[in-house]
Amino acid sequence: MRQGLAVLIVVLACALPAMNAQEIKLFDRTIQVHGFASQGFVHTDQNNWLTMNTSNVGSGQFTEFGANASTQITDSFRFGAQIYDRELGQLGRWHPQLDWAVADYHFRRWLSFRGGKVKTTMGLYNDTQDMDFLHTFALLPQGVYSTDMRDATLAHYGGDIYGTVKTKKAGDFSYTAYGGDRRDSLYGGYPYNLQMHGLYIQKYGGPVVGGDLRWDTPVKGLLAGTSYMYEMITAHELLNPSVALGGPNILTPSLEWSKDDFVNQYYASYSKGNLRVDSEYRRYYRDQDIFSGAFEIQTDIRPWYVSGSYRINKRLELGSYYSHFIINGNINVPGQSFSPSVSDPDRHLYDKVVTARIDLKRFWYAKIEGHFMDGYGGYYYPDGFYPMVNPQGVTPNTNALVIKSGFYF
């Protein structure tokens, strides 16, 4: 944590004088350069959360930063790229990633194209969920935007067509349709979670298609929409059968693959003056063959949330949300099963959150946030609680304090 804080301070000290210098000229071309960094601290009253040791003093293994550059090649053609790196307990672990690299051609308002590594348009915040400075909350509603599972939907290598169609009286309709390939980081929540079963992912991803349709309604400030994604994911793994299957202590190649794998999402947002209210519902269903087809597991995640935020003045914004996460499923591995009732703590995770965001300077902010969690969602789907950092087991309720500070330019 000290290292992360030192890096943040040094970078901040260097960047502050240049906060307004966001354009550079190179060979007669204007290039916009922007960046961000944040450092967080998490303390929980019990249970270790998000792969950090949070239940003693707390953990500062909660650091991220990124930078981008972009330029307008012609009036209609733009190109840019962004790199990103983070440490979140056992996740990320300082393995920098290409966050996006996009060539974007604007043909008409109703038809444009972009391709490369593209942030996936889904719901209100999928494509910006890793940009802390954009949001009121230090952690977005984790049922829908789980920080440890964001590789599942964050970006695709491929292309989008998109546009906006205006109507005379029915508002505007913006669409995005995409196709491509998903390639997950090996340092995300799903690969980490599989280690408890003796599985070590070597490669994870596959083809993905989907779309989003959002309606800027005739009611001023009201937006509604729906998203859909379908994917066929394959994981190439090394399996140690002695960990979960009672077999020998060796490493052997293993595969898992999707048989049916989709996401449905519905969302709405209302803003009036300094008030904003959001709500989203997501269904993530996955039917997959595991252990090279020897067994099968289905998981059916149905989270939703309602959030509100209000900007009191230039410096202070307050927010709150209720996040509701439920997991249903079936598994035919001997000795494994889902608990019978949603009221069991390993079948749900309900989170009540209150937040204050303080904008200390124009590009420097801080957040203080309380989480009051009921349940932990079990171990069949990564949802913040992992047995590897909770060897004594997980108790049903967790209260957490999250403090974060960051800057952007």
Added chain:
Amino acid sequence: MKFARYLLIAIAVVACLPLKGYAADVKVIANSSVSSSSVSADDLKDVYLENKDSLGGAHVEPVLLKGGAAHEAFLKTYLGKSDSLLQTYYRSLLFSGKGSMPKALGSDAEVVAYVAKTKGAIGYVSAGASTEGVKTLEVH
């Protein structure tokens, strides 16, 4: 569920609070390369929200003020967003690779000077500001 109910009630109460009214004392200006002499409010909003990059067949580039009464009036009248929501909107586009950050300048005089020298630039200034070297667009 009780928590969610109380949250919704609190939001409904705040949503009913009256907002400060604004007079539209702002005028829209453009570089002489922009052939149109008028612009619809819808098109103006689309240009500033980066849904549209041309007017009358010519490429346009929106320019903002950093703050002040004219800036607040323009946002309220034509974009329906507060400054913080608008900045968040631009940054959402920029940092997700789906847009760019428009130029923002500190005063009416700076906006007029930039619009005058930049092909395709459109901006807004106080109703009483000098607009020498640029054309004023009627918004309908």
